[in-house]
Amino acid sequence: MTYLLPRLTTCVCILFVILIALLLYSVKTDALVQRDDARAKAAFLAIIPVLKHPRCLNCHANGDFPRQGDDNHIHAQNVRRGPFGHGVTAQKCSACHQEENVAGLNMPPGAPNWHLPPPNMPMIWEGKTPGQICQQMKDPKQNHGKSVEGIVEHVTSDKLVLWGWNPGEGRTLPPISHDEFAAKFQEWAKFGAACPD
Amino acid sequence: MITLNVNGKRLEVDVDPSTPLLWVLRDSLGLTGTKYGCGMAQCGACTVHLDGQAIRSCVKRASDAVGRQITTIEGLSTDLSHPLQRAWIEIDVPQCGYCQSGQIMSAAVLLAENPKPSDDDIDDAMSGNICRCGTYSRIREAIHRAAEMKTAGRRAE
Ligand code: FES
Ligand code: FES
Numbered sequence: 001m002t003y004l005l006p007r008l009t010t011c012v013c014i015l016f017v018i019l020i021a022l023l024l025y026s027v028k029t030d031a032l033v034q035r036d037d038a039r040a041k042a043a044f045l046a047i048i049p050v051l052k053h054p055r056c057l058n059c060h061a062n063g064d065f066p067r068q069g070d071d072n073h074i075h076a077q078n079v080r081r082g083p084f085g086h087g088v089t090a091q092k093c094s095a096c097h098q099e100e101n102v103a104g105l106n107m108p109p110g111a112p113n114w115h116l117p118p119p120n121m122p123m124i125w126e127g128k129t130p131g132q133i134c135q136q137m138k139d140p141k142q143n144h145g146k147s148v149e150g151i152v153e154h155v156t157s158d159k160l161v162l163w164g165w166n167p168g169e170g171r172t173l174p175p176i177s178h179d180e181f182a183a184k185f186q187e188w189a190k191f192g193a194a195c196p197d
Numbered sequence: 198m199i200t201l202n203v204n205g206k207r208l209e210v211d212v213d214p215s216t217p218l219l220w221v222l223r224d225s226l227g228l229t230g231t232k233y234g235c236g237m238a239q240c241g242a243c244t245v246h247l248d249g250q251a252i253r254s255c256v257k258r259a260s261d262a263v264g265r266q267i268t269t270i271e272g273l274s275t276d277l278s279h280p281l282q283r284a285w286i287e288i289d290v291p292q293c294g295y296c297q298s299g300q301i302m303s304a305a306v307l308l309a310e311n312p313k314p315s316d317d318d319i320d321d322a323m324s325g326n327i328c329r330c331g332t333y334s335r336i337r338e339a340i341h342r343a344a345e346m347k348t349a350g351r352r353a354e
Contacts, residue, residue, distance in 0.1 A: 058300070065283035076239070076325075077239075077324050078199040078320060078321060079321030079324075079325075080321050080326070088318075088321050088322060089251075089306055089311055089314075089318070089321070089322040090251040090304070090311045090322040090323065090325075091251070091303075091321065091322055091324070091325050092250060092302035093240075093254070093261075094250065094251055094326075095244075095251050095252050095325070096238035096252075096253050096256060098256065098257070098258075098261070099209060099220075099261075102237075102256050104237070107237050107238070107256065107289045108237070108238045108256055142301070145224045
């Protein structure tokens, strides 16, 4: 009887490994239910009004400078993007922007790591079609090496993204809630992350 | 009670930690060289250095400056020997003077990071410091002059 024991253990081990593999496979296939380009594109199109809203666009606009207000005017004080997206010399973003909004009307808004995209990956959305925005966002050379999952994670939990829905007194909010926005991104990823034409 | 490091000294101040740093500097510590202009990060009169970076002290909570080095205009040099102070005197930059400590503190960060700034570099660094007397052309001239003095000083060493 004892000579059978090692074999039995081996069998149990193999079975266990197969089970785990099956389990992992099912989780993975669940994440990507099945590719559905039409639904992925529709989900991305639903995100566009948020990306084009001033709370988001003001840091994703043309030119090496941020914008302000709902009219996207050029940031006062001649603020520049700078070599890393954090401003230049005596005018870095953190000279005025704190880790949270300063209370009161027309006070500087704030969130941790307040900055623009860096000049080598400026992530500009202004004047771009939904398809172009999507391609740019998915391109690891333009998005800091992010995978589709990385993008979803970023828009779901990054504090600067979340600031858009808590922008401080007197500032308008994007047209849909952050939960809906993040859910649309998840949907886009789930159906294969196809880009609108 | 919070402890701040101002111009190289450790100082205890009995204030609410959310008090703007500007009020602590002026009202609790008597360092009135730093000025109050707008209180909303729009004029630059309250500019000081925090760990060598220019910040608007009117919107910085005192508690956020704990454990960091604060430098005000009073601490830029002990004897007016900083090239910016010498250039400012030589060119006679100030009119009323109200904005000038903020101007000099911003210019000091510019020169520390860019020893030979162009006119554009000066615009990019200094546009957040407003001068209601309009001394901008003398400020520009004095920054160029201070940059020369700094380079000459380095050559003489
Ligand atoms: S008083 Fe701080 S920027 Fe005007
Ligand atoms: S010298 Fe008067 S405000 Fe600048």
